[in-house]
Amino acid sequence: MATREPNEGLASLHRETGWTLRQLAQWVNRVGTERGTPTKYQQPSVHQWLNGHMPKESTRPLILEALSRKLERPVTHTEAGFPAPAFNAEDCSVVEELIDLGRQDVERRHFLGASLFSIVLTIPDWPDVMGRMEAVQAGVKPRIGMSEVELVTQMTDRLSETYDDLGGRHTRPMAAAFLVNTVAPYLRSDGPTEIRKAMMSAAAFLCYLTGWMAVDEGAQGTAQKYYVKGLELAGASGDHMAYCHILRGISVQAVDLGHGSMAVRLADAASATSPQTGPRVRAFMTGQQAHSFAVAGDRSEALRCIREAERSMNQAESTSQTFGGYDPATLAYHESQVRYALGDVKGSVDSLKSHFRLRDPDDTRRSALRFSSMLAERQLELGLLDVACQTWRQVLDEYPSVRSGKVDRHVASIPRLLQPHRTNAAAREIYERSLLSIRRY
Template structure:
């Protein structure tokens, strides 16, 4: 037996519409949306109130009816009808700025409320292709909704918060603090996007919102929540386009490339990294360019194109040599030797070049230790351990592996845990050696958690 839908009843009562009038408006709205076969009556509305779930796309039509009636956004979730189409909407690169604001706000609220659709929604393997193309080609003509004017001081306050949350991610892992950031975005940032601004403030606000939406996606990615991460990153890319900040958009594409490659699609990872580089053709952002070449190298290594991968690593190092430390935007702060050498170590590992992997891993470890970056240190120690295994040095791998475990335990990062699991798999050929058994025993608690 269905439970009464108290949320739908609340909004119907607040609207003062009769069941018959609501049915008439749903039919009218459905016709506007090209759905002439949707024609409910008062009896059907009563059944919805009693808990019957209307078929798709009726929940979205109902949300449209109530939004139009009240003059502000009412979602299917507000009406007790689930998420409607918001899961898929977050994968789209909408040309409408107003629609983008609503999608990213819905996504942030769903994230905070931990609703099941986010956990169940799959990572869409090629969803980044369209957004990366549109970011390069689209022109924009949408304005935010009117309201109290936003001033540059409001934007500066948002940008100041970014550095705080980014350091939390870098030092503690993506699983630490993301929901706090999502709450902050939902209550303080996304509402600003709906208000009026002059052009300079609007662009600065979209830039700040894009930075923090990217960070939400990156933190979800680091915590292993890939479907959520993908949706945040796509919406961040759209906001970055609105800001007209090409390096920021390229930075978002770098994150999308990293995720695609990690999840077993290096071909798309390479495409996304290339799109980011193309977007930098008219501006100079050495750190971002170094990152994009670095991630292209990662993808090429997995595609077994060793010559191109090695060339990409060299291009990454050349680009970073031109970077002016401390002069770039906050989001570029941690595109640095600790990060780049760590990723180069992974590329060399995947190409089977144990000596080069060890060299890059050690350089990354040195820089990460100076900054107390446990996550980066853990991942680079794991790469170092693998380089030892590739040379048959189990003792060296065991020592580096123990340091990986110690550092991984200091952060909330699924990527660090996955590095431990990868190391366990690579130790399997050594059979029941006591060092393997001891490492697996020590890793058990971390992996189980």
């Protein structure tokens, strides 16, 4: 007969509480009584749980609630060594998965290849997630109001600003901690239906932002998980536009990794299901479609979409306003990417120069360094060595102030690109500076 393995997760949590076996049993019974399902557990039952005997499925949420109250933080099935619950109308599995993801993601630093996008097969369609709301568990739960929703929205804005300025290496752990410690408890709290929907919509955008930060660091699998959680929360809140926005974000990830056909599929789905059709939204969607088609090698569709994006941007009432950060400067970036993917290196350089002429002075340092790095690499492709070195010199001047994985990877490529040109004084200077600047983790 096989010997049960002790439940180390539950044992660790029990030690953290400082409770005796009897106290844990008492608290589980108390929670059960509050929920209308009284239990009469005693010390021997807790001893069995710690030694690996799995509590009844109906008892596990009572144990988690008791531990959460004592430790003053969410405790999930996974953390307690219990099987993760399947989603149904009576549990909070999406929130639990989000908590586990937030706690674990900063430990993940692996890069996945084309097989990464097999997760797209599990992305729920809008009709499948629309209106899906998780039931609030019975018991003592704080109520949330619009002030809590505004807190999450404002914090997401602040995190976005910090990320844009400094990159994701420092900002993503803050976002993950905020998700786990503040947003997840809000998602489990009671409140009017409309407030709970607004909270889930705000949480969806925070998941999207945290996923975007993970992409910046090269944590592609983690990013995908955040994106899928964002899609589920957008569906639960009935926020169709957030759903399409996140779907487009996954397309951006796919196209940047060179998976053109998958990027097209995702960009097309986002555009086709978008509930808004104004010119600014069309530019936002078709610009991404154009880039995706170009990487997929479909020249005619890429050019058709980029022309449609240009027309839509021209039709927008004010070019100073944006949707999803999409403005004439971003459109010029997409034009550059389309031209480069279709083999027009000189045209891509011209479009990148247009991007910088159109940029707002307050635009982010992170994107400026990333796009300047692209510009230098393409200038070198054209044989403009001195011009490329001057562009790289500006990048290296600003680089120490930004912690961005994408920018790190561009800087790390400089020595390889300039290796054949070290007899040139300017190239040798940049080559040596870049070697000293490369960050190693």
